[in-house]
Amino acid sequence: xxxxxxxxxxxxxxxxxxxxxxxxxxxxxxxxxxxxxxxxxxxxxxxxxxxxxxxxxxxxxxxxxxxxxxxxxxxxxxxxxxxxxxxxxxxxxxxxxxxxxxxxxxxxxxxxxxxxxxxxxxxxxxxxxxxxxxxxxxxxxxxxxxxxxxxxxxxxxxxxxxxxxxxxxxxxxxxxxxxxxxxxxxxxxxxxxxxxxxxxxxxxxxxxxxxxxxxxxxxxxxxxxxxxxxxxxxxxxxxxxxxxxxxxxxxxxxxxxxxxxxxxxxxxxxxxxxxxxxxxxxxxxxxxxxxxxxxxxxxxxxxxxxxxxx
Ligand SMILES: C[S@@+](CC[C@H](N)C(=O)[O-])C[C@H]1O[C@@H](n2cnc3c(N)ncnc32)[C@H](O)[C@@H]1O
Numbered sequence: 001x002x003x004x005x006x007x008x009x010x011x012x013x014x015x016x017x018x019x020x021x022x023x024x025x026x027x028x029x030x031x032x033x034x035x036x037x038x039x040x041x042x043x044x045x046x047x048x049x050x051x052x053x054x055x056x057x058x059x060x061x062x063x064x065x066x067x068x069x070x071x072x073x074x075x076x077x078x079x080x081x082x083x084x085x086x087x088x089x090x091x092x093x094x095x096x097x098x099x100x101x102x103x104x105x106x107x108x109x110x111x112x113x114x115x116x117x118x119x120x121x122x123x124x125x126x127x128x129x130x131x132x133x134x135x136x137x138x139x140x141x142x143x144x145x146x147x148x149x150x151x152x153x154x155x156x157x158x159x160x161x162x163x164x165x166x167x168x169x170x171x172x173x174x175x176x177x178x179x180x181x182x183x184x185x186x187x188x189x190x191x192x193x194x195x196x197x198x199x200x201x202x203x204x205x206x207x208x209x210x211x212x213x214x215x216x217x218x219x220x221x222x223x224x225x226x227x228x229x230x231x232x233x234x235x236x237x238x239x240x241x242x243x244x245x246x247x248x249x250x251x252x253x254x255x256x257x258x259x260x261x262x263x264x265x266x267x268x269x270x271x272x273x274x275x276x277x278x279x280x281x282x283x284x285x286x287x288x289x290x291x292x293x294x295x296x297x298x299x300x301x302x303x304x305x306x307x308x309x310x
Contacts, residue, residue: 011024011050012041012049012051012052012074015054018083031044033149044073047075049078050074052074055084056082058249059148059149060096064096064099067080067096068130071120079118082097082117083115084114086112086114088249090113097118103118103121105117105118135147142155144186145209145212151181151206162301163274166305167187167307169190169193170238174198174237177243177262178226178243178244179200179201179207179221181213182210185213189218196220197219198220198230207222226259235268236267240274241273241275242276253281264291271309273309274307277306279303290308294306294308295307
């Protein structure tokens with residue numbers, strides 16, 4: 001186990017590092033954008049914390065951004081402990097921290113992870129450069145605000161593209177479950193007959209980008225778990241979604257099934273679900289259980305589109 005000093009500390013925490021690799025103080029402040037209600041790392045006061053413990057993300061730009069923000073939140077000389085699976089960024093942790101100006105990086109290995117530990121440098125030049133380089137930006141090709149870490153942050157997902165091409169113009173009150181950057185919402189809102197659209201995502205960065213991308217009088221954004229939240233919403237006319245099927249890097253088919261169950265609770269009788277998914281994902285039995293009927297208006301390129309009627 002990584003040694004944590006016994007002294008009381010002001011500790012920042014990002015994500016859920018494996019408990020067997022690092023001891024996490026009970027009062028550590030969670031800053032993951034993937035845990036609704038957490039503090040925003042971007043807003044952490046500079047140079048205040050004694051320690052930061054991170055489950056470092058796998059994506060290079062996202063990881064460097066998070067490490068830079070964490071280092072800036074630390075007092076000069078405050079220490080950072082960053083953990084990542086060897087095959088998901090762990091091998092690069094030392095280089096990442098050195099590129100941010102850290103000079104005393106030590107690395108250990110345990111349970112297929114790399115654990116990097118060092119102190120925050122006095123000089124913030126490289127840290128500030130990384131914060132600027134890897135943060136939110138307007139992507140001219142996508143025509144959307146985006147940032148590394150959000151799903152399909154630098155491309156249009158092909159399953160999403162197929163749904164945008166297939167679905168008709170919608171009308172009334174609806175929701176986009178797992179909205180990401182708001183790309184489906186952008187398409188839905190082109191219909192003036194849409195009167196209200198609630199965008200939901202478990203990733204705070206996604207709902208922030210989505211608001212920048214499609215925020216208008218008809219739009220509400222919610223940083224929530226679509227499986228358990230939205231208790232105050234019912235009687236919707238339509239739902240669009242490209243549900244997630246990965247959790248912690250591993251395929252999890254129950255996620256999409258839970259999204260379908262949530263959609264059925266949110267829709268009015270006769271309301272429509274427009275869903276896109278990889279063809280192999282087993283959603284048909286859940287659709288049979290939760291909807292009166294469903295059809296498959298498109299099935300191409302490894303993706304399927306489902307139109308289900310509540
Ligand atoms: C496949 S992506 C689709 C994103 C966007 N709709 C698109 O088509 O590009 C699934 C989205 O669901 C979000 N997500 C994952 N688990 C969630 C949950 N439990 N509740 C709400 N959103 C979730 C992810 O953050 C991600 O943005």
